[in-house]
Amino acid sequence: MKLLIVIPAHNEEKIIEENVNKVIDFMKTQKDYSWHLLIGENGSSDETIKILDKLSKKYARKIFSYKSLPARSKSEAIKRAWFSTDADFYLHMDADLSTDLKHIPKLVNGLSEGYDLVIGSRAMKTSEVEKSLKRGIISFCYNLLVRVLFSLNVKDLQCGFKAINKRTLNEIIKQTKYLSEGFMxxxxxxxxxxxxxxxxxxxxxxxxxxxxxxxxxxxxTSFLKNILNVKRDLILGRYK
Ligand SMILES: Nc1nc2c(ncn2[C@@H]2O[C@H](COP(=O)(O)OP(=O)(O)O)[C@@H](O)[C@H]2O)c(=O)[nH]1
Ligand SMILES: [Mg+2]
Incomplete structure (x- = not known):
């Protein structure tokens, strides 16, 4: 079994080196499956690419690489990076490592048990979250709106920590089309x-x-517009 971990990155010179090292150190403790860490960079104007070049020399090609992608957003970078490298399971997480790495095995276990998507949640009773009140309120209202509009039983849609299997990649991700920011x-x-x-x-x-x-x-604003686009496309049968 092979896990592809994608970290989208845009102008991350301050943290990318330390955090890539952290992820690789953590993944080296995972002995039950093979893995590859791929940084999906686009449009950086700082030292990010230089640092990624240095890291590519430090680590074996089998476990680490980066791609400078012709993407316009975080979501587009993740989508392109996921499709660029073959694996069984595909994960994305943020460069600032907001979600504790200890949860990676839980995503993998969930997929191994037969789930198609396993997603991190900051909105469950046992989630441990430190975020600003403003961010909390906006995300609560956003999640509620989407849950009601689409009868969706998911508490936290936008946590940057998710994994999917190949079936989801080929049947769902392939069809996603509203890729501004993290809307995918x-x-x-x-x-x-x-x-x-x-x-x-x-x-x-x-x-x-x-x-x-x-x-x-x-x-x-752009997410609200995209929600309406998805609703319209579903009603008009524009997804396969
Ligand atoms: N490739 C790519 N990554 C991006 C872009 N914008 C943000 N990111 C990445 O998306 C992740 C989340 O960004 P962050 O600023 O932590 O957003 P937060 O979710 O609001 O905390 C980080 O890994 C960023 O580097 C973009 O335009 N392209
Ligand atoms: Mg963040």
Whole structure:
């Protein structure tokens, strides 16, 4: 079994080296399956690419690589990176390692048990979360809206810590089309639930200790527009 871990990265010179080292050190403790860490970079104007070059020399090609992708967003970078490398299971997580790495084996176990998607959740009773009140309220309202509009039984749509199997990649991710910022997470969950794919949500330990790269007002507006696009496309049968 092979796991492909994708970390999207855009102007991450401050943290990318330390965090790639951390992920690789952690993954070296995972002996039951093979894995590859792929950084899906795009559009960085800082030292990120230089650092990634250095890391490529440090680590064996089998376990680490990066790609500078012709992507316009976090979601597009993840989608392209996932399709660029063959594996059995596909995971994405954020460069700031907001979600504790100890949950990676839980995602893998869930997929091995037969779930099609296993997703980190900051909204379950046993989740341990440190995030700002503003962020908490916006994400609560957003999740509620999507749950009601699509009768979706998922508590946290947008946690940057998710894994899927190959069937989900080929039947769901292939069809996603609203890729601004991180919206693919929401679209893939709506489409997966609609098709009866098995989704497992797991509580995670999550902390938010730096300023987000996203502008909350802009992201909220674009997400609301995208939700309506997905609703319309479902009604008109525009997804396969
Ligand atoms: N490839 C790529 N990654 C991005 C882009 N924008 C943000 N990211 C990455 O998405 C992840 C989440 O970003 P972050 O600022 O932590 O957002 P947060 O989810 O609001 O905390 C990080 O790994 C970023 O480097 C982008 O345009 N392209
Ligand atoms: Mg973050």
């Amino acid at each position: 997470d929401t679209e893939m969950l709506i489409l997966s639930a609609n098709k009866g794919f098995k989704i497992k949500e797991i509580p995670v330990k999550w902390k938010d200790d730096r300023k987000s790269k996203f502008n909350i007002a802009r992201v909220t």
